[in-house]
Amino acid sequence: MARRIMTSDVRxxxxxxxxxxxxxxxxxxxxxxxxxxxxYSGSLWRMWRRDHLEYVNLLLSTVDAIPPAIxxxxxxxxxxxxxxxxxxxxxxxxxxxxxxxxxxxxxxxxAVFFEWLIEHLTDKCDGQPIGEDAAAFxxxxxxxxxxxxxxxxxxxxxxxxxxxxx
Numbered sequence: 001m002a003r004r005i006m007t008s009d010v011r012x013x014x015x016x017x018x019x020x021x022x023x024x025x026x027x028x029x030x031x032x033x034x035x036x037x038x039x040y041s042g043s044l045w046r047m048w049r050r051d052h053l054e055y056v057n058l059l060l061s062t063v064d065a066i067p068p069a070i071x072x073x074x075x076x077x078x079x080x081x082x083x084x085x086x087x088x089x090x091x092x093x094x095x096x097x098x099x100x101x102x103x104x105x106x107x108x109x110x111a112v113f114f115e116w117l118i119e120h121l122t123d124k125c126d127g128q129p130i131g132e133d134a135a136a137f138x139x140x141x142x143x144x145x146x147x148x149x150x151x152x153x154x155x156x157x158x159x160x161x162x163x164x165x166x
Contacts, residue, residue: 002134004068005075009135010110011063013142018056020147021049028150028158037157045150051098052148062109070111073118075134080127083140089120090141091149 025046036042077086093116096102107113121127131137146152151160 002079002132005071005134007063007066014056014060017142020144021053025049031158035158037155039155055097059110066111070114078134078137080129083137087141
């Protein structure tokens with residue numbers, strides 16, 4: 001039986017995600033101008049990263065209030081869904097909040113964010129057991145390189161840093 005995901009595991013996930021976003025901005029800032037598509041808007045993408053970071057920091061401030069029932073569901077999700085599937089849903093939800101599709105006040109706590117994520121996943125497909133290490137699988141939900149998939153946008157043009165696997 002898998003060890004239940006703890007609030008400290010969720011905090012680690014969100015902290016690593018924030019660090020990946022910050023590192024992504026540092027990497028992009030170091031690129032020469034010729035690497036960017038002529039339509040690239042540095043200020044737009046800087047704001048996109050900032051909005052995500054503000055939201056992640058809001059969630060971090062509420063992690064300790066995640067109820068045990070949600071942690072149990074996250075444990076089940078982590079051990080029954082491929083990390084890529086969960087990650088796709090999480091990135092979409094983060095983007096929806098950062099971009100204003102979902103009002104931030106409706107998803108203002110980590111508990112509500114992860115409830116929405118769980119509902120979104122369980123509505124889409126049935127999970128199948130993939131392993132026991134829930135915390136390790138959860139840490140694979142969010143990418144460390146190009147965490148917001150900005151490099152994949154056709155109007156960016158700079159691509160992933162050399163040697164990076166996302």
